[in-house]
Amino acid sequence: MCGIAGIINLKNEEYPNIQQHLKIMGDLIEHRGPDADGVWLSRSFDVGFAHKRLSIIDLDPKSNQPMIAQSGNVVAFNGEVYNYIELADELKNSWEFTTKSDTETILASYEKYREESVKKLRGMFAFALYDKKNNSIFCARDRFGIKPFYYLIKNNNFYFASEAKALIPFLDEIKTNAKAFSEYLTFQYPIGEHTLFDGIKQLMPGHYLKIKNGVVEIQKYWDVTYDVDFNMDQEYALEKVSHLVSDSMKVHLRSDVEVGSYVSGGVDSSLLLNLASSSNKNIKGFHGRFTDYEGYDESRYAADAVKHSSGELFLRDITPDDFINNIEKVIYHLDFPIAGPGSFPQYMVSELASQNLKVCFGGQGGDEIFGGYARYLIAYLEQCLKGAINGNYKNGNYVVTIESIIPNLGLLKEYIPLMKSFWSQGLFEPMDKRYFRLVNKSLDIADEVDHAELKLAEVESDFSKIFNDSNYVQDDAYFDKMTRFDFKSLLPALLQVEDRMSMAHGLESRVPFLDHSLIEFVATIPANIKFKDGQMKYILKEIFRNNLPNTILNRRDKMGFPVPIKEWFEKDVKAFVTEVLLKGKSNERPYLKKDKILSSFGKDARFSRKSWALLTLEIWHQTFHDKHNVYKKMLK
Numbered sequence: 001m002c003g004i005a006g007i008i009n010l011k012n013e014e015y016p017n018i019q020q021h022l023k024i025m026g027d028l029i030e031h032r033g034p035d036a037d038g039v040w041l042s043r044s045f046d047v048g049f050a051h052k053r054l055s056i057i058d059l060d061p062k063s064n065q066p067m068i069a070q071s072g073n074v075v076a077f078n079g080e081v082y083n084y085i086e087l088a089d090e091l092k093n094s095w096e097f098t099t100k101s102d103t104e105t106i107l108a109s110y111e112k113y114r115e116e117s118v119k120k121l122r123g124m125f126a127f128a129l130y131d132k133k134n135n136s137i138f139c140a141r142d143r144f145g146i147k148p149f150y151y152l153i154k155n156n157n158f159y160f161a162s163e164a165k166a167l168i169p170f171l172d173e174i175k176t177n178a179k180a181f182s183e184y185l186t187f188q189y190p191i192g193e194h195t196l197f198d199g200i201k202q203l204m205p206g207h208y209l210k211i212k213n214g215v216v217e218i219q220k221y222w223d224v225t226y227d228v229d230f231n232m233d234q235e236y237a238l239e240k241v242s243h244l245v246s247d248s249m250k251v252h253l254r255s256d257v258e259v260g261s262y263v264s265g266g267v268d269s270s271l272l273l274n275l276a277s278s279s280n281k282n283i284k285g286f287h288g289r290f291t292d293y294e295g296y297d298e299s300r301y302a303a304d305a306v307k308h309s310s311g312e313l314f315l316r317d318i319t320p321d322d323f324i325n326n327i328e329k330v331i332y333h334l335d336f337p338i339a340g341p342g343s344f345p346q347y348m349v350s351e352l353a354s355q356n357l358k359v360c361f362g363g364q365g366g367d368e369i370f371g372g373y374a375r376y377l378i379a380y381l382e383q384c385l386k387g388a389i390n391g392n393y394k395n396g397n398y399v400v401t402i403e404s405i406i407p408n409l410g411l412l413k414e415y416i417p418l419m420k421s422f423w424s425q426g427l428f429e430p431m432d433k434r435y436f437r438l439v440n441k442s443l444d445i446a447d448e449v450d451h452a453e454l455k456l457a458e459v460e461s462d463f464s465k466i467f468n469d470s471n472y473v474q475d476d477a478y479f480d481k482m483t484r485f486d487f488k489s490l491l492p493a494l495l496q497v498e499d500r501m502s503m504a505h506g507l508e509s510r511v512p513f514l515d516h517s518l519i520e521f522v523a524t525i526p527a528n529i530k531f532k533d534g535q536m537k538y539i540l541k542e543i544f545r546n547n548l549p550n551t552i553l554n555r556r557d558k559m560g561f562p563v564p565i566k567e568w569f570e571k572d573v574k575a576f577v578t579e580v581l582l583k584g585k586s587n588e589r590p591y592l593k594k595d596k597i598l599s600s601f602g603k604d605a606r607f608s609r610k611s612w613a614l615l616t617l618e619i620w621h622q623t624f625h626d627k628h629n630v631y632k633k634m635l636k
Helices: 018-028 084-091 102-120 178-187 234-252 267-277 299-308 320-334 343-354 366-370 374-390 402-422 431-439 442-448 456-467 478-503 516-522 538-543 565-570 574-583 594-600 609-623 625-633
Strands: 002-009 036-041 047-053 074-081 123-131 136-141 150-154 157-161 200-202 207-212 215-220 259-262 284-289 312-317 359-361 508-510
Touching (some): 018 047, 018 157, 047 074, 047 123, 074 102, 084 102, 102 123, 102 136, 178 456, 178 478, 234 538, 259 267, 259 343, 267 299, 267 366, 267 538, 284 299, 284 343, 299 312, 312 343, 320 343, 320 478, 343 478, 366 478, 366 516, 366 538, 374 402, 374 431, 374 478, 402 431, 431 456, 431 478, 442 594, 442 609, 456 478, 565 574, 574 594, 594 609, 609 625
Parallel strands (some): 259 359, 359 508
Antiparallel strands (some): 002 047, 002 157, 036 047, 123 136, 136 207, 150 200, 207 215
C-alpha cells in the first residue's frame, strides 16, 4: 500500500523541473507511504515517477519503488497483488525474480502478457509502468476501484497521482465541474470519470490507460455480467460461495506485518474478523463508539464479535470535540466532500488502528454483493405488490412472491418516511425511475442550488443507461439491476472513504469481499437464492451462521455507522458550524445560493443530510479553492 505520482510529457520533450515537481507531488501524498520513498527519471527527463511506500509485503529495501527491471521497464505501484506467489511460480521460467514482492510480479507479468497482464492480477491496485522498448506508458486500476488513480492533461503533459490534491498545483485555477457536481448532489459521489475539480479525472475501475506517441487511449478490461443460472440449486450456491469467501480470506491474509480488522457490530466486519482469527490468534478488532446520546453505541455488538473470535477489542470514544478538531482534516484527506457522515468516525477509528498495526480488514462490498440494504427490500416489496395487482407475480424467474417476504417486512419499520417519499409518485412508473427516486439525494438540497448551469437532467439519463444496460443485466432482473448500479456507481464512494481515511494514517485497508472470482460467481446466483424470502444477506448468514454470535446473526436494527450528528448539530457543534459558514467566501461558491444556505442553518434548523452536504461543501471550498495560491506557490 503506497502513494504514486508521475509526469509524462506527451511530446517526448524534456520537462523542466521534473524532479522538483515530482517531489512536490510526493510530499502531498506522503501520509500514504511513511516507510520509504523514491523518484525515477528517464534519461531524456520526459518521464518521471514518484513513490511513497507503506511496507507490507517483502519489507526488504530491495522492494522499494519505483522498481526497475533488467529490461529497463519501471513501475510505480499502489496496492496489493494477493496472488503474487502463484504468479511468481507461473512466471519463474521466463523471469529471474530478485525480490519476494508483489510489485515485481507486475513487471514480470507485463513482460510476458503486455496489456493482458492486468487480467492476471488478483487484488487492489493502481499502477503506472514505463515500457522502455516501446517508449510507452501503461497504467491500470483494479476491477472495483479500491485503489485510486487521478490524472490531469495540461500543456502536453500527463500528470497522475493517488490523490487529486497532488495535481492541484498544476491547475491554473480551481473550477467546479458542473457534471460531477450534479452527480455529487444526486448520489453524494460523481459516478463518471469527472471529479469535482474541473480538469482532473479518475481512471475508472476495471480500466487501463496507454500512452504512445502522445496519444492517450483508455480501455475497459473487466466488468461484472449478471448471467444468471436459473437451474442453480441452493446447496451448490452456498457451497461455492463458502469456498470462494474462504479462499479470498486466505490470500488477503498474506502479509509480512500484523493484520487486524475493523469491527462495527454488523455481519460483514464480524465475519471477516472471525475468519481471520482462524490463522491470526488474538486478532485485534477496532471500533468507534458514541456514548453521549442513546441509540448510537454499538460497542456491545463489537464486543460480542471479538469475544466470539477470541480476539482483543480496541475502543475509541468519539466526541463532539473530535468532530470540531478533525472534520477539516477529513475533507482534506478525502479530496472531495463525498458520501455521508460515516467518513468522520472512519477517520477516528483508522487513527486508533494505525497506532497498533499497519493492515486492517474492512467489510465494504458485502451489502452490494449479498443484498444488505433496506432499499432492496423496499423496491422488491413494490415489485411484489405490482405483480399481485397485475396477477403475474408468480410468473417468471425474477419475482419474489409477496407471501414469502411478509415475515421480513418488520425490517422496514425505520424506513417508513423513505417509503412515503418513494411511493408519493405512485407504483406504476418504470423500474429505473422508481429506483432513481430511491437513491436520488438532490431533492433535499434543491432550494440551495442554482440550477441554471447544472446538468441534473443528464444525471437521470446517465443513471438509466447504467441501470438498463442489457449487455450486463437482463431486463426483468430488478434485484440485479439495483445491485449492479450500486456496485458500479455507489460502492466507489465508500471505497474512496475506506482508502482515504485509512491512508491518512498510513494504514492499509483490505476488503476481502471484493475478490473478482467471488463477485463473478455471485452474479450468476438467482435472486430467489440470494434474496430468499426478502432476507437481506441470506447467503452469508446461512453459510457462516456458526462464525457469528447470535446477537449479530439475528440483528434487525443495524444502521451502518450511526453518528449522532443531529444531536451534536443542535447542541455541541452548532457554533462551530455557524463559524465555518460565515468565515468562508460562501457568496462566491459556484452553483450555490449563500442566502438560502445560511437560512438552512438558522436558529430553529434541524440537522439533515442536506446540512451535512452544505457544511462539507463549504469546508471543501475553504480547504482547496480558497487556498489554491498556496498550492500554486509550491511550483515556484
